Amino acid sequence: MKALVKERAEPGLWLADVPEPAPGPGDVLIKVLRTGICGTDLHIRDYDGWAQQAVRTPIVLGHEFVGEVVDTGAGVTEITAGDLVSGEGHLVCGKCRNCLAGRRHLCRATVGLGVGRDGSFAEYVALPASNVWVHRVPVDLDVAAVFDPFGNAVHTALSFPVVGEDVLITGAGPIGLMAAAVARHAGARNVVVTDVSEQRLELAREVGVSLALNVGEATIADGQRQLGLREGFDVGMEMSGRPEALRDMLANMTHGGRIAMLGLPSEDFAVDWASIVTSMITIKGIYGREMFETWYAMSVLLEGGLDLGPVITGRYPYTDFEAAFADAASGTGGKVILDWTA
Structure with missing residues (x-):
């Protein structure tokens, strides 16, 4: 079968022929229909410092996908051939304290699909x-192809109650845009999204935010004044991983404000901890999805009319993966999809 492979420990990806996986006991074999390109995939393609530590070559990339079940291993009873499925990209041990307590998203032995084992950028993928x-x-x-990152957005956006609240989202990347759509759909009073890319801010306007703010031209405090907010934001969602974004967010939260932090910083940085203490700010780290409560919420949100159409801005056949990856790396659009049926 064809697959996108990190064949060598150097920058680049290769479209190669690899053996088709076989489903073992408890596994499902899936014919991949479409996949989404993630920032993690870009890091692996570039073979940066993180990828050099996290990935062992050769490996098939990819963890965002939708496909059709074609076979099941022994012991699988609730999933049948023909089912349309997506996959949770975090594979957990099932034995640690958190797994046994039903908190699988907190498993310390998590293995990432397409990072620690062969992934979904292929014609077929096997998954437990x-x-x-x-x-x-x-x-x-x-x-359906981007249910994995959509889950990140839902996990972040619903970490704290947002009904009637004023929400600040720093970073208008694909997950930030999806989080904005969720917060608005879930009943937030105002949703403000910040970025420096006008193209991405225009996407934020398409998903219905109250204010899309270019922080290269105006401050978050300016945005507050424009919306008539007197005490700051109730809920913050930090999606960029940028030090200045978190600092600006902290400076514009109301006392007792709550921040969900999904953006992954590339290095250590200082924040005003005295202000966090005296303003009684809550900061919660978010990684992945709650299995499978978040997935249930995703399906229900879509059934309820949540529209993610504006967030998907690029569609390519898998043979044009180089153009697709360049699009995803441009930092100006939303999610990019690879079609594996083309």
């Missing part, structure tokens, strides 16, 4: 049935 989400109601294939 416990990591498979069956789409029981109709769903757009492009949206």
Whole structure:
């Protein structure tokens, strides 16, 4: 079968022929229909410092996908051939304290699909049935392909109550845009998204934010004044990993404000901890999705009319992966999809 492979310990990706996986006991074999390109995939392509530590070559990339079940291993009873499915990209041990307590998203032995084991940028992928989400109601294939990052957005956006609250989201990348759509759909009063890319801010306007603010031209405090906010934001969602973004967010939160932090900084940086203490700010780190409560929430949100269409801005056949990766790396668009049926 064809697959996108990190063949060598150097920058680049290769479209190669690899053996088709076989489902073992408890596994599901899936014919991949579409995949989404993630920032993690860009890091692996570039073979930066993180990728050099995290990845052992050769490996098939990819963890965002939708596909059709074609076979199941022994012991699989709730999933059948023909089911349309997406996959939870965090494979957990099932034995640690958190796994046994039902907190699988907190497993310390998590292995990432497409990072620690062969992934979904291929014509077929095998996955434990416990990591498979069956789409029981109709769903757009492009949206189903990005259920993994959509889950990051939902986990972040619903970490704190947002009904009637004023929400600040720093970073209008794909997950920030999806989080903005979720917060608005879930009943936030105002949703403000910041970035320095006008193209991405225009996407934020398409998903219905109250204010898309270019922080290269105006401050968050300016945005507050424009919206008539007197005491700051109630809920913050930090999606960029940028030190200045978190500092600006902290400076514009109300006392008792709550921040969900998904953006992953590339290095250590200082913040005003005295202000965090005296303003009684809560900061919660977010990594991945709650299995499978977040997935249930995703499906229900889509059933309720949540529209993620504006967030998906690039569609390519898998043979044009180089153009697709360049698009995803440009920092100006939303999610980029690879079609594996082309």
